[in-house]
Amino acid sequence: MSAKPKVAFFDFACCEGCQLQIANLEEDILGLLGLVDLVEFREVMTGTAPEYDIAFIEGSITRKADEERLKDIRNRAKILVAYGQCAVTGGINKLKNLHSDMMEVRKIVYKDKAAMEHLDTYPTRAVGDVVKVDLIIPGCPINKDEFVSIVKQLALGKIPRIPDYPVCVECKLKENVCRYDEGEICLGPIARAGCGAICPSNGVACDACRGTVSNPNKQAMHEVLAKYNLTVDEIIGKINIFAVDPEVSK
Amino acid sequence: MEILKISLSDFLAHVNKKIQAGDSKQVGVVPKGSHFVFGELDEAAQLCLDYDVTILPPKKYFQPQREVLVKYAPKDASSYAMVNDCENLTLIGVHPYDLVAIHLMDRAFSEGERDENYMAKRDCSVLIGLYPTRGFEHRFSASMIDPQMPYKVADLMLIKLDDNQLALEVVSKKGKAYLEGAAVAKSDLSEAFLAQARNKVKDSQAFPLGPDKSPAYFKEKYEHPVWEKLGEKCYSCGSCVFVCPTCYCFDVRDEVELSLASGERVRYWDGCMIESFAICAGDHNFRKERGARFRHRVFRKTVTLPEKYQVMGCVGCGRCAQACTADIAGPMKVIKTMKEMN
Amino acid sequence: MGNCQCQSNTKGSSIYLPEIARITRKKLMTDVDCFFEFEMEKRPLGHKYGQFVEISIPGIGEAPISISSAPSSSKKFEMVIRNVGELTSVIHGLNIGEAIGVRGPYGTTFPMDDLKGKSLLYITGGIGLVPARSAILHSLANRNDYKDITILFGCKDPSQRIFVDELSEWEKRPDVNFLETVDTAANSNWKGNVGVITTLMPKLQNVNPDNTVAIVVGPPIMYKFVIMSLHDMGFTDDHIVVSLERRMKCGVGKCGHCQINHIYVCQDGPVFYFSDIKDLKEAI
Incomplete structure (x- = not known):
């Protein structure tokens, strides 16, 4: 151009x-x-x-x-x-x-x-x-x-690329206290970064408003929820807000 | 090595003098929520000398999360100019395992092709070490580091004797210079007493292998099912590598000003646990599987770096174990899981 | 900033600062591959066979590209650049006299000195010919240093052939055994061999694996099958040399992107004896 x-x-x-x-x-x-x-x-x-x-x-x-x-x-x-x-x-x-x-x-x-x-x-x-x-x-x-x-x-004639890694990356770079350490459920580990982890940086768990990374680890999410005595059904409201990959809830 | 004593209040007063003099940024451990971080001190009273671990290691001062390497006018190759920003810096309260990690980083950036962007920042720094007085459930550093190695990079070492008294080990000329004008006194403490003071807290766990045995042990476990088993729980979120004091992998990106008249080539932290890290031309990803990436990271710590430097690549700080939401990242967890599977 | 105590000598240079090279010749070889001759502004590149440089355009980015010319004391060097992304696309659009950034040369070299007195078997696929050519040209210029020289070249289809003048030159040379093939020849008047590169290997009746070293360079998929065929021919792993392609971002053994276990491909490679890397699962 x-x-x-x-x-x-x-x-x-x-x-x-x-x-x-x-x-x-x-x-x-x-x-x-x-x-x-x-x-x-x-x-x-x-x-x-x-x-x-x-x-x-x-x-x-x-x-x-x-x-x-x-x-x-x-x-x-x-x-x-x-x-x-x-x-x-x-x-x-x-x-x-x-x-x-x-x-x-x-x-x-x-x-x-x-x-x-x-x-x-x-x-x-x-x-x-x-x-x-x-x-x-x-x-x-x-x-x-x-x-x-x-x-x-x-x-500039470049092909822009958006991040395809989890919000945790940006959250760690900002040296935020992990929301899980505060006993909260955060979708950061499966959510697509690019926001600069703005919510966790302000003390709020991630709702994955940018959707998930292209290859989210659903299995891990389920196990982590289980560790907190939760099921996907119990946080389905959180997952549904931004129409996160519907597969996550299966 | 000269050993001195100073009261905590005199030490803080000295740090305040340094802050006021303004010729060197004074950085220390400060609380952040329920955790701790290294941060610039506005006044010495903020300094915390009793902490478990910081979220990020001090590497962020020598290899910043974002660092400009080269500047230019876009599309004009004759405009390339190097950038090497650094400033005088004093890091106060660095635990021994982080000092060993800095020693490893120094070797990685100085040996072979010397990275002046990193080395200049190190040259401008004074490192004041501190023996921990607070335990940390994930720490196992006593089994990972040679107790003499922190002295390879520390300029001063602090030993907390009680709530009001510090012993100071003067390791280098830079350390001695830092204390100029401080209300220090000669130490009358016995080495036995100091040794005890250095080892106030004990780790609750120990890694069973040193740098001599670890490479052979893990190489034999290359095909072990533990990598897939733990890897399948991995989010590939990179938390373990970003908080690691011996991880220094990076990405380089070009960024231009809105006017498109000037731009910068910028180094960012990157890590081998990120899914796209090993993609090469043609979108071929040679570490596609989570388990393969997980193994690569553990091998870097337990095989690659020990073989290269005869020092464990993991210093046992426990940060990865704490940062990992899926609870798989810690080397102790790897060892434990391997045992359970056998 | 500016208040720092570090010695200026430690800040005087940067391994990340590119030098300048200008385009002196340019010729499109296929629809995506363009041949370039560059001239370094300040010094001869001083590369060896099989090495690479990091080339860049300010504001676009940097990428590793193999050097295609034989080592020389001239400031000029040659490359073939495939248009696969924004950086290579911008470079394809540059004219004679325009400049790019260059860092390097980096990496290990084809062991041409060690191979003196031996026979050489080059097996090249697609733009794998680009780095291999630096060694081929050297061995042809010093023909008496080597015994038999065999060159195999394969590519997707006839339109993807590169260095076509040199290919026909090699074919004509009595002291070179040259064979080439294309994967498919549909919609062309190609009269030569058709089939993947390994289909050429049974034609090599006179190759003595004990005194021949195979130099293999091609796309990732090619190595596994070529090496299997070489094993069938009796080649041992220490008689096979490969050049690996990885995302060598820094070129100086720091950034980690090209690391396979203990190996940094940018420094320990890209050229390896296969015997040194055969146990690395992620290598081939």
């Missing part, structure tokens, strides 16, 4: 918290704007463009209409990046997939207004379930530093 890449941001079912992370980059935002040509970003500007070098997609896919819109973006984007856990795995939105009947889900949330047409929804899908994704930036929300680093690498 010799000229500045044309970059656009889009959102689907999400809280827009990841966009906010970007809008909140403060001094770095000017640096980033020096690297890329921002052509579409509803949260911070008006304007559209016919095609994009890089399209950043936030949010999960929950309606047929979302699918069409996403496919259209894909067709017009050279590189498509799913960013934020909703886009990467379905994220918190995927909790609703624990119910088989979508009308039941609507009733839980909207009570007697559940039948309204615009509340139409289907089981949550990750962006990668609908279109080809070139790169993921996991996290709920995304890590600002990782985002900046990835944009820099793309601008």
Whole structure:
């Protein structure tokens, strides 16, 4: 990419918290704007463009209409990046997939207004379930530093890689007291790093908001839970928050 | 070796003088939650001379978690320039096993191709050792280290005599210089008394093999099922290697400023327990299995380093045993499990 | 910082600081392999057969690459770089006169001096020919130092052949026994041998394993089968020399990435007598 890449941001079912992370980059935002040509970003500007070098997609896919819109973006984007856990795995939105009947889900949330047409929804899908994704930036929300680093690498023509090792790595480098030593259950040993172990560094156990590493040791997790007289079922709520590999619970 | 005495309050007052003088960073053991870490002292009163173990060993001062090796303007090879940042540093309260580990690290970084980034930091450091006064359930260092070896790197050794008194062994010129102006007195203590004071706490366990026997013993166990058995419980989280005082493997990455006008080649801690560590071209991973990685790490401590340096590569600090959530990492656990399986 | 007491002489150099070499020649050999001739800016590289250098582009990264030319006192040296990642891709895009960073040379060498008076059997697969070529060129230039010279070369398909002019030169030489093969020859007008490299080995009737040393360089999968065939031919492990490929990140025996048991491939290798590493489970 010799000229500045044309970059656009889009959102689907999400809280827009990841966009906010970007809008909140403060001094770095000017640096980033020096690297890329921002052509579409509803949260911070008006304007559209016919095609994009890089399209950043936030949010999960929950309606047929979302699918069409996403496919259209894909067709017009050279590189498509799913960013934020909703886009990467379905994220918190995927909790609703624990119910088989979508009308039941609507009733839980909207009570007697559940039948309204615009509340139409289907089981949550990750962006990668609908279109080809070139790169993921996991996290709920995304890590600002990782985002900046990835944009820099793309601008340099590098292929960004996200960590595929557990959060424990970053936690140890920060010399945190292990949450297990404090008697807590932490998903750090199976969770994908890249967050800088921000939660354990602030005294909170990891919920694996970036999903798991590609080869998590489920067997070990089960045995460690057993050591603490717990079963996977007892912490299933914790595992389910971010739609961690459903296999972990088997 | 000159032996001196100093009261604890006079020693702390001396450390305070050093802090105020500001020409050398004073680092000591300080509490962190229910644990301890080495950290910069703002005042000597923070210093803890009665601790079990620190979460990370002092290696972080000589091979930092993140360390710039080279800087440059991106894509311009003629712009390469070396970077070697270091500062005067005094480490206070380093236990003997960590001193032995520093000795091992010194050898690894100075022998063969000399690593000036590490060695310059060591040259700028004063090491004040301390005999432990608090036990630690996972420690087995007495069986792992030669008691004379800490003196190869220590500049001073502290021996806590009671709550108010310290004996000081002056090991090097640097150590002597550090004490200039301190309220020290000649020691009238007998060697027998000092020996007892050095060995106040006893380990609850002992590793059965020294550097002479360990390599042959473990080599024979290369195919032992213990590696797979313990390995299958391994998260590959790297905790055991990051907390290890004799692990120094690293990764090197290029990082550029947002302007893309300048960049750095940066060394980060890395470890053989991480799944991707041994991947080479074509995504071929020659230590793909958890058990193979587990064995590699144990062999580095019990075979490779002893054969190379005639010193155990494990100093018995017990950090890996404590850091391992799955409770498999400690060398004592390996020995115990092997016995159970036989 | 700046208040440190360390002696400036200990900070005067760095094993991680690259030197500069500029591209003096460049020629695409296959769709992914590009031949380069570089010229060191300040000094001759001074490499031996089978060694490697760490090459780099600032901001992109560093990687180990084998040297392909025979040792010489010139500042020039040759490499074939396969475009497999971002660093190699950037280097492929460089023009004559542009610079890369170079550290090294590193590693052990093919024991060409020890092999004087012996017959040589080179078995090379794909870009394994690249490091082996430094030894081949040396032995051909000093032809009288060695008895019979046999060169086997195999690659995936005809489009993946490298150093094609030299291959045909070797084939023509009366004092060299050259055989080559391709794994598959579909969609080409290839008239030569087809099959994996071990299918060439039964054709070697006159090789005397007692007085011949096999030099084997190729992709990881190749070693196991070639060594089995060499054993069948009567070669002993101390008559087999291999060059291993690992992720040699630092090149100076520190970073640990290339370590197999007690061996650092970057310093104890990449060239080994097979007898020295046959018991290392992770080696081959």
